[in-house]
Amino acid sequence: MVSRVIPVETFDLVIFGGTGDLARRKILPGLFRRFRSGQMPEGSRIIGAARSDLDQAGYRQMIAAAVAEFGGEEKHDSKGLEAFIATLDYVAIDAKGEGGWAELASIVRKDVVQAFYFSVAPSLFGDLAERLHTNSIANAQSRIVVEKPFGRDLETARALNETLATHFDESQIYRIDHYLGKETVQNLMAVRFGNMLFEPLWNNHYVDHIQITVAETVGVGGRGAYYDKSGAMRDMVQNHLMQLLCLIAMEPPSQFGADEVRDEKLKVIRALQPVEPHHIVRGQYDAGYDGKSYREDAENPRSFTESFIAMKCEIANWRWAGVPFYLRTGKRMKARSSEITVVFKDLGHSIFEGDEARHRNILSIRLQPNEGMDLQVTIKEPGPGGMRLIDVPLDMSFADALGPDAEEVPDAYERLIMDVIRGNQTLFMRGDEVEAAWSWTDPLINGWEARNDVPKLYDAGSTGPEDAMAMMHRDGRKWREIKA
Ligand code: NAD
Numbered sequence: 001m002v003s004r005v006i007p008v009e010t011f012d013l014v015i016f017g018g019t020g021d022l023a024r025r026k027i028l029p030g031l032f033r034r035f036r037s038g039q040m041p042e043g044s045r046i047i048g049a050a051r052s053d054l055d056q057a058g059y060r061q062m063i064a065a066a067v068a069e070f071g072g073e074e075k076h077d078s079k080g081l082e083a084f085i086a087t088l089d090y091v092a093i094d095a096k097g098e099g100g101w102a103e104l105a106s107i108v109r110k111d112v113v114q115a116f117y118f119s120v121a122p123s124l125f126g127d128l129a130e131r132l133h134t135n136s137i138a139n140a141q142s143r144i145v146v147e148k149p150f151g152r153d154l155e156t157a158r159a160l161n162e163t164l165a166t167h168f169d170e171s172q173i174y175r176i177d178h179y180l181g182k183e184t185v186q187n188l189m190a191v192r193f194g195n196m197l198f199e200p201l202w203n204n205h206y207v208d209h210i211q212i213t214v215a216e217t218v219g220v221g222g223r224g225a226y227y228d229k230s231g232a233m234r235d236m237v238q239n240h241l242m243q244l245l246c247l248i249a250m251e252p253p254s255q256f257g258a259d260e261v262r263d264e265k266l267k268v269i270r271a272l273q274p275v276e277p278h279h280i281v282r283g284q285y286d287a288g289y290d291g292k293s294y295r296e297d298a299e300n301p302r303s304f305t306e307s308f309i310a311m312k313c314e315i316a317n318w319r320w321a322g323v324p325f326y327l328r329t330g331k332r333m334k335a336r337s338s339e340i341t342v343v344f345k346d347l348g349h350s351i352f353e354g355d356e357a358r359h360r361n362i363l364s365i366r367l368q369p370n371e372g373m374d375l376q377v378t379i380k381e382p383g384p385g386g387m388r389l390i391d392v393p394l395d396m397s398f399a400d401a402l403g404p405d406a407e408e409v410p411d412a413y414e415r416l417i418m419d420v421i422r423g424n425q426t427l428f429m430r431g432d433e434v435e436a437a438w439s440w441t442d443p444l445i446n447g448w449e450a451r452n453d454v455p456k457l458y459d460a461g462s463t464g465p466e467d468a469m470a471m472m473h474r475d476g477r478k479w480r481e482i483k484a
Helices: 021-037 056-070 078-085 101-107 122-134 154-167 185-193 221-228 232-247 258-271 398-408 412-422 432-451 466-476
Strands: 011-016 045-050 088-092 113-118 141-147 173-175 205-214 279-283 308-313 325-330 337-343 362-368 372-380 389-397 457-458
Touching: 011 021, 011 412, 021 045, 021 056, 021 078, 021 412, 045 101, 045 337, 056 088, 088 101, 101 232, 113 122, 113 412, 122 141, 122 154, 141 412, 154 432, 173 412, 173 432, 185 258, 185 362, 185 372, 205 232, 221 232, 232 308, 232 325, 232 337, 232 389, 232 432, 258 432, 279 372, 279 432, 372 398, 398 412, 398 466, 457 466
Parallel strands: 011 045, 011 113, 045 088, 113 141, 141 173, 205 325, 279 457
Antiparallel strands: 205 337, 279 308, 308 325, 337 362, 362 372, 372 389
16 A cells, blocks of 8 residues: 655645644644645745734744644654744734735735635634735635634524625635544545445445444533533534534435535435434533533533534435434543444344344444444354354454555645645535535524523533433434443
8 A cells, every 4th residue: 555645736825823723733733744745845835824923933933832742753853844844934914904914915926826724713704805805915716714613503604605705716715624634534435435335235225323423532621611602513513423424425426526525415414304302412511520510611600502412313315214313422421432333224034043133234434543444244153053143343443454554644634735725625615515504503503592401411421411322222222332
């Protein structure tokens, strides 16, 4: 297996919010890895643009420290880091005023790929988009990258789309959902559409149900105040889990092109049915031996915001009618684990005398940790004594299968930024997709707000509230174990 670095064109990447948490923790360490791999062509530049009163040397120092703190193994490459840092420039800028814009205009080149990463609060997106034009910095080929959250409901998402559309064409807008940049998430498409084995079985004739779990061990900690206005539904389901659901449920696109893939995802979202209140379980973590309760973390003793949600969804189309999709995500859970599981139907009839066990194939795709796939199959139990059957996993960890190449896999942010430079929108959300997702989410949130629904408490370090278990048991099913 050979890892190949596909070169991109020379670029100027301006990171608005270049001194912020996301830029220092993810974007710049990621870019350093791309630089080291040789993917960042000579002459390309990264320009930090933020409010802090820094000069070029100060910014370079700040980013060197950030890479040392947040980079992986590559941070020990001091020579490489020095060369990378030399590509950095900085402009102190005011998104809401005129300060710094003339300077930025004089730095950004017109004859290379231009990308502008809006790593700032969404309330500044409109100001940035407008000033990029009034100062004649952006042109019809420039790309902008916008971070989540993309709105907090349909109305705000629509307003954001309209604001951006005033200055940029949809083909220039890259809405990031970093889940789409994860290696395994793309592998999901490779598994589905690159193998003969699975696609014929991928429907309501053979699939009993599908589970998607994204469990985190961390609480809301330092971002409690922000999170309290959002909750698990807005923070995780409307974007990340929805994207996973789309990839697992969509029809095969005619080709792996940006609009072909996004058209199919949009159809899935539009086919999602409203969820009955008794098919939604919201939870809030209680204090544990090693941490505060959600309400303490959020500094809101009367908060009704959910840090956990489990729900049973249905997709009304020919392929999936009658197949439940169970989604679950939460904070302060037992283990950090993200997994998509396809549970196939039971064997209708067993030819093996005395075999009363229930045999079913289960395909699980692990996003983290230990990215890989596991297919449960039924085989004969070894040894004499007739045909006794057991279910065993055919387990494939990508790290084992790919060897050292697995180490070379770029992380989500690196991959997505390089896609922006390449002009490939396949792994980014289109405006209509985001709006459709909010159209489905809004009535659910409005529903529980109108009912004054109070989230159920769950122990920190557990698998969530009892009610989530009960929801599955009522259907004669059970959640997959959450394990690291
Ligand atoms: P942050 O508060 O750490 O940084 C904000 C940045 O914006 C700073 O560089 C600041 O100088 C700049 N800024 C603020 N006001 C400005 C103004 N008027 N003009 C110019 N620059 C200004 O925020 P962050 O955590 O880095 O998040 C940035 C964006 O990314 C937000 O939209 C956030 O929701 C999103 N996001 C962050 C994370 C994360 O892990 N931090 C994850 C996903 C999405």
